[in-house]
Each structure stands twice: as structure tokens, then as C-alpha cells.
Amino acid sequence: SQQGEEDPQALSIQEGENATMNCSYKTSINNLQWYRQNSGRGLVHLILIRSNEREKHSGRLRVTLDTSKKSSSLLITASRAADTASYFCAALSGSARQLTFGSGTQLTVLP
């Protein structure tokens, strides 16, 4: 079953704008991770936030985690055309040995 579910499923913005993607999950987690996938390629890890953290930054990325709402958001600031890709959240539950991925958000950044 899906642990993480992203919304929106697709997002189209202009270059320079910010992009926000949301993720909801069902059970308690150890950490939550965000990945990026260019078309036809493997996934690349972007950022990991632990269950005891509320916010984390990495370059133009900002991730928040609200464990009371079982949700996370990924913000990409000052987007670029090269940010066009699919973005997935993945939740590692407390007892699991594997990550469970959501269905992803397809982000298109128009030049």
C-alpha cells in the first residue's frame, strides 16, 4: 500500500516562481525523504527529514514535516527549467526496513 501520497499530481510554473509539493502518509515514520526523477532515469535523493525535525533546508530546497498531520511539503524556490522532473516522497516507517514511495508530482518549469 502507498505510504506517501503527493499532491498535486502535476504542477506547471514559470521559471523563477516557487514550487510547492505536498506529501501525506499514513503511519508513524522514522524519517521522510524526497527524491527527484528525470524522465527515464533512476531516482536521486534530494533531502531527508527525521521525525523529530520540523524543517530542513538544502540550497533552494526547503522541506517541512508535520507529524501531527502526517504531512510534509517540499518547496523549491526560484525554480529553473532544469528543475523539470518528477518528485517523490518516501516514508520510512518505524519498524520497516524499506521506504514506501508515493505516486509523485510531475513538475514542469517553463522558461
Next chain:
Amino acid sequence: SQTIHQWPATLVQPVGSPLSLECTVEGTSNPNLYWYRQAAGRGLQLLFYSVGIGQISSEVPQNLSASRPQDRQFILSSKKLLLSDSGFYLCAWRYFNEKLFFGSGTQLSVL
């Protein structure tokens, strides 16, 4: 540094033919290894994972099997492919509860 190799990149196979996809990891020891499948425009479905040589856990009953003959080698197999086995197959490795490192993927088309 650690790297992961997955091949082939593309594979077209007739229904009923056998399958063997190989994945090897370099630069690390005793990694957790994973096989995921991704349908077009969808999230990742965990197929198999392994925490050690000869130790395979199956997440989804299906026409596929996995083996780990060496510490850093993970093989996905089928004796007879079905049309429904088509998809994008991704190998990945992970250390403890941290991030996954993905291979570049194999696009399998069963015709």
C-alpha cells in the same frame, strides 16, 4: 565512493521468455539491496529486498524472483515473462535507515 551499476538499460522480450537483470554495487559492504518496479507515470512498487547474501524478502507475489549470490550483487529473474511484467525496473542500495541510491534503471517491454 559508492556506485551502483544496473544493466541493460533497455530490454525487449517476447512473452514466455526468461529474464535476468543484474545489479552490482561498488564501494560499500553489506548493503541492503532493493528491486523496485515503476509503471509509466506512477510511483515505485517494492518487489524484493535483501539484507545479506542469500536473504531475500518478497513484497509482492508474482512471476518474478530475486537472488543475491554475492554481497554486492542482486539479480532479478523470471522463468517466463508475462505482458504485465513490462515496466521500469530499478535497483537500489541503502545503508541502515538512510537514503537510497538508485541505479539508472532498465526499461523492460514484454511483447
